[in-house]
Amino acid sequence: MSRFKDTVIAGIVLLLGRGRRTREPRIVPPGRPDRGAENILLVLFACSTICAGGAIAVYALDRIGNQTQYLGLSLGLAFAFLAAAFVVIGKRLVVTEELDEPYPPEGHPGVQAQLDELVEESGERFTRKRLVTMAGAGAIGTLGLALVAPAVSLGPAFDLRSFAQTPWRRGRLLVGEDGLPLKADDIEENDFYGAYAAHADRDQIGSPLVLVRLPVSQLQLPSGREHWAPEGILAYSRICTHAGCAINLYRKPLYPPAEPRPALVCPCHYSTFDPATGGTVLFGPAGRPLPQLPLEIARDGTLRAAGNFSGPVGPSWAGVRDRKASS
Amino acid sequence: MIRRTVRYLDARTASAPLLKKTLRYAFPDHWSFLLGEVALYSFVVLIGTGIYLTFFFEDSTAPTHYHGPYQALDGTEMSRAYRSVLDISFSVKAGLLMRQTHHWAADVFIAAIVLHLMRVFFTGAFRKPRELTYYLGVTMLILALLEGYLGYSLADDLLSGMGLVIGYSVALSLPFVGANFAALIWGAPFPGSASFWPRMYIAHVLILPVLIGTLLAVHLALVAARHHTQFNESQKQSERRVIGMPMFPAYVPRTLGLLFAVTAVLFLLGGLVQINPVWLWGPYHVGASTNGAQPDWYLGWLIGALRLVPGFDVVIGHYTVIPGPFWGGALFPMIVFGALYLWPYLEKRVTGDHAFHNLLQRPRDNPWRTALGCALVTWVTLVFVAGSADRVAVYVGLSYVGQIWFYRVFVWIGPVIAFLVAKRVCEELVAGERVAKIRRAAERQTEASLGIEPPGT
Numbered sequence: 001m002s003r004f005k006d007t008v009i010a011g012i013v014l015l016l017g018r019g020r021r022t023r024e025p026r027i028v029p030p031g032r033p034d035r036g037a038e039n040i041l042l043v044l045f046a047c048s049t050i051c052a053g054g055a056i057a058v059y060a061l062d063r064i065g066n067q068t069q070y071l072g073l074s075l076g077l078a079f080a081f082l083a084a085a086f087v088v089i090g091k092r093l094v095v096t097e098e099l100d101e102p103y104p105p106e107g108h109p110g111v112q113a114q115l116d117e118l119v120e121e122s123g124e125r126f127t128r129k130r131l132v133t134m135a136g137a138g139a140i141g142t143l144g145l146a147l148v149a150p151a152v153s154l155g156p157a158f159d160l161r162s163f164a165q166t167p168w169r170r171g172r173l174l175v176g177e178d179g180l181p182l183k184a185d186d187i188e189e190n191d192f193y194g195a196y197a198a199h200a201d202r203d204q205i206g207s208p209l210v211l212v213r214l215p216v217s218q219l220q221l222p223s224g225r226e227h228w229a230p231e232g233i234l235a236y237s238r239i240c241t242h243a244g245c246a247i248n249l250y251r252k253p254l255y256p257p258a259e260p261r262p263a264l265v266c267p268c269h270y271s272t273f274d275p276a277t278g279g280t281v282l283f284g285p286a287g288r289p290l291p292q293l294p295l296e297i298a299r300d301g302t303l304r305a306a307g308n309f310s311g312p313v314g315p316s317w318a319g320v321r322d323r324k325a326s327s
Numbered sequence: 328m329i330r331r332t333v334r335y336l337d338a339r340t341a342s343a344p345l346l347k348k349t350l351r352y353a354f355p356d357h358w359s360f361l362l363g364e365v366a367l368y369s370f371v372v373l374i375g376t377g378i379y380l381t382f383f384f385e386d387s388t389a390p391t392h393y394h395g396p397y398q399a400l401d402g403t404e405m406s407r408a409y410r411s412v413l414d415i416s417f418s419v420k421a422g423l424l425m426r427q428t429h430h431w432a433a434d435v436f437i438a439a440i441v442l443h444l445m446r447v448f449f450t451g452a453f454r455k456p457r458e459l460t461y462y463l464g465v466t467m468l469i470l471a472l473l474e475g476y477l478g479y480s481l482a483d484d485l486l487s488g489m490g491l492v493i494g495y496s497v498a499l500s501l502p503f504v505g506a507n508f509a510a511l512i513w514g515a516p517f518p519g520s521a522s523f524w525p526r527m528y529i530a531h532v533l534i535l536p537v538l539i540g541t542l543l544a545v546h547l548a549l550v551a552a553r554h555h556t557q558f559n560e561s562q563k564q565s566e567r568r569v570i571g572m573p574m575f576p577a578y579v580p581r582t583l584g585l586l587f588a589v590t591a592v593l594f595l596l597g598g599l600v601q602i603n604p605v606w607l608w609g610p611y612h613v614g615a616s617t618n619g620a621q622p623d624w625y626l627g628w629l630i631g632a633l634r635l636v637p638g639f640d641v642v643i644g645h646y647t648v649i650p651g652p653f654w655g656g657a658l659f660p661m662i663v664f665g666a667l668y669l670w671p672y673l674e675k676r677v678t679g680d681h682a683f684h685n686l687l688q689r690p691r692d693n694p695w696r697t698a699l700g701c702a703l704v705t706w707v708t709l710v711f712v713a714g715s716a717d718r719v720a721v722y723v724g725l726s727y728v729g730q731i732w733f734y735r736v737f738v739w740i741g742p743v744i745a746f747l748v749a750k751r752v753c754e755e756l757v758a759g760e761r762v763a764k765i766r767r768a769a770e771r772q773t774e775a776s777l778g779i780e781p782p783g784t
Contacts, residue, residue, distance in 0.1 A: 027351075028576060059420060059421060067420070067421075068421075068423045068424045068427075068598055069598050069599055070598075071421055071424050071598055072424050072427075072428070072594050072595060072596075072597050072598005072599055073595065073598055073599060075424075075594040075598070076591045076592070076593075076594035076595030076598060076599075077591070077595075078591075079587045079588070079590045079591035079594060080587070080588065080591035080595075082587040082591075083584045083585070083586075083587035083588035083590075083591055084584070085584075086580045086581070086583045086584035086587060087580070087581065087584040089580035089584075090577065090578075090579075090580035090581035090584060091581075093580075094576040094577060094580060095576065095577065096572050096577045097572060097573060097577060098570060098571070098572065099351065099353040099569075099570070099571055099572065099573050100353075100563060100568055100569075100570050101353055101568065101569055102567060102568055102569075103553075103554050103566070103567055103568065103569055103685050104552070104553060104554060106456070106683050151511065152511070154511040154512070154514060155510040155511045155512070155513060155514040155515060155520070156510050156515065157507040157508075157510045157511050158507065160506050160507070160510070162515065162516050163506055163510075163516045165516075194614060196614065202612060202613070202614060203518055203612055203613045203614075204613070205516060205517050205518070205613055207613070207614065208613060208614030238614050239613070239614075242496065242633075242638070242651060242652060243492065243493040243496035243497070243633060243652050243656075244492035244493065244495060244496045244517060245489055245492060245493065245616045246613065246614050246615055246616040247616075248616040248617065248618060249618065266616075267616050267617065267618045267619070267620065268489060268493060268616070268620065268630075268633075269630070269633045269634040270634060270717065270727060270731075271638070281638050283728060284634075284638060285633060285634060285635075285636050285637065285638050285651050285652070285655070286638045286651070287638045287639060287640035287647075287650055287651040288640070314496075314516075314517065315492075315495065315496035315499050315500070315650070315652065316496075316499065316500065316640060316647055316650035316651070316652075317499040317500065317505045317506035317509070317647070317650060318501075318502055318503045318504070318505055318506065318646075318647055318648055318649070318650070319506075319646055319647060320647050320650065321642065321645055321646065321647050
């Protein structure tokens with residue numbers, strides 16, 4: 001009973017107080033409802049829902065062609081409608097107020113001084129600050145080095161012999177892209193051939209070769225390489241000495257007005273090498289000639305290496321010229 | 328409902344005042360302020376699509392054979408990594424959409440960062456007290472470039488291998504320590520040891536994203552700590568007072584709209600516009616390459632630089648100290664990023680301006696900075712364009728060698744021209760405004776002396 005009475009009194013008080021009570025200031029300024037915008041919003045949400053549902057349907061239906069396209073289209077449109085919906089909310093359905101507030105102060109000089117003091121006072125019991133600091137830094141620094149040292153396990157950082165290793169040595173058979181031995185008669189002028197070391201990992205940077213045949217009269221190989229190109233067949237490392245891409249272009253003019261010299265070209269940065277002169281650079285960013293592999297023709301007509309390359313294969317590193325290609 | 332949630336959270340975290348402050352944080356309004364948000368939302372899409380891809384990708388170069396719906400590669404020997412990317416593209420439902428959206432998002436992410444950086448640079452937003460925010464931003468750009476490079480390298484298709492061997496050659500070209508450094512990263516001479524792929528993978532999906540995410544959080548916290556900069560568009564905006572709409576309710580729907588719009592564009596691109604069709608190139612082998620290969624756009628400046636620099640190794644006696652790829656592949660980006668890092672300090676040093684700045688400058692307000700910035704942008708852009716000289720040679724027929732020689736000269740002249748033009752334009756714009764102001768004042772004076780009421784009063 002008393003509960004009922006309380007409720008009635010509270011209700012009366014509320015009713016009486018309604019008109020007179022002073023309202024607390026609002027946070028967000030009032031704005032007028034906008035039924036039109038709300039309708040647009042509802043349509044946009046509906047469109048987004050339909051598109052998202054469509055995406056699920058496209059995903060579930062296996063027999064639909066161009067699934068990737070329809071899936072991207074439906075998901076994209078679902079997001080696009082959602083984006084439009086939120087732009088409508090932002091531009092027309094919530095109040096856009098202008099806040100005007102101070103930037104944070106440039107600094108807090110009082111607190112800065114206190115921090116200074118704090119550190120100063122905390123260290124008062126140390127009498128040999130420099131010595132302690134240096135000893136501490138030494139301990140932590142050495143420990144840091146000890147923690148970093150195992151990074152050396154990541155690779156053979158101090159043993160660079162493997163960088164100049166190739167699978168080539170005297171007598172090693174050349175095989176073509178198909179894995180079959182290459183014969184001297186297979187190599188024709190005006191064309192170029194890829195080759196690899198037989199019975200060795202093709203994905204070793206020292207393995208791939210590029211072969212061309214030039215008229216013997218055109219050859220101007222460096223001294224000491226007189227017998228490296230039997231019948232005018234020349235073998236070079238296929239890996240560009242600039243940035244390691246595989247040589248993929250052979251410029252061989254068939255008619256006089258074209259470029260004057262045959263050339264091997266790398267497709268990455270267009271380093272251009274002259275096969276007639278021992279792989280010297282004609283143009284482009286390469287800094288070293290293409291390493292040449294000495295060839296010999298076996299009695300059965302197959303092509304074999306007569307030794308290792310004229311220099312280290314592949315892109316250069318500091319000290320590269322001091323190394324010889326090794327087997 | 329809201330009240331109960333707030334009460335619950337406040338009782339447990341005592342964060343109601345902070346929440347209130349956050350919701351009433353003021354955002355000054357200008358379209359160019361959205362560029363950073365576009366980058367942020369692209370990053371969100373990258374994380375989402377990237378997580379999906381990790382469920383299917385295999386980080387192994389162990390050889391296997393492809394047997395799947397893509398007939399052209401049926402039976403081809405390839406790495407497990409490449410096969411898993413083919414499976415994502417052809418066998419996993421929605422896999423290709425996610426892969427292409429991920430790739431597009433990476434391209435948009437970096438484009439948005441670059442535009443955001445240009446906005447910050449040309450308006451002087453990096454000035455005191457916001458230098459740290461700027462340094463973090465530049466650092467994130469470097470990390471994003473590396474992250475993108477690792478991303479398309481992981482696929483192990485022909486293009487990714489060609490990109491990797493170029494990266495390897497640049498690492499190898501570092502003075503004195505190049506080979507040692509490359510040996511540590513790759514674990515062996517190229518193509519590297521078996522653990523190289525897992526290393527790239529963990530860097531791409533964990534180390535770099537976490538680094539970028541952490542720096543991003545600090546970047547945003549620093550922005551909020553000092554509040555946004557603003558243009559001086561009305562009388563009210565000043566160095567002391569920030570004018571803008573509150574985070575809630577005005578800004579949240581707008582920025583959600585942008586998030587969904589960015590996502591929409593990326594999914595539409597991912598679904599409708601093909602990008603990096605890895606199945607066309609086939610697997611990578613050390614002895615294989617293809618013509619007309621181009622990297623993702625954000626590495627175009629480096630391939631341009633590698634092509635432009637003439638073959639030049641620094642050799643002392645018989646010892647190669649600095650191999651050629653160092654100039655274009657390492658020194659050039661070091662100079663560009665070095666200039667970006669040093670700029671706030673240099674500007675303070677030269678102008679002696681150590682004051683606090685909350686108001687932005689229009690590019691014309693600082694002709695020297697604008698002109699130097701334009702010169703840097705022109706320099707990098709010309710090198711970037713030089714990277715497409717081979718395509719121009721194929722499609723237009725201009726001699727490749729001739730073009731390279733043109734660019735070798737013009738990359739030095741172009742920036743000077745850009746500098747002079749930009750400086751002049753800035754000065755003319757400012758002078759024009761001054762004239763207009765004087766004329767308005769004079770007109771007002773004349774009207775007043777003749778007793779004519781200005782219209783509209």
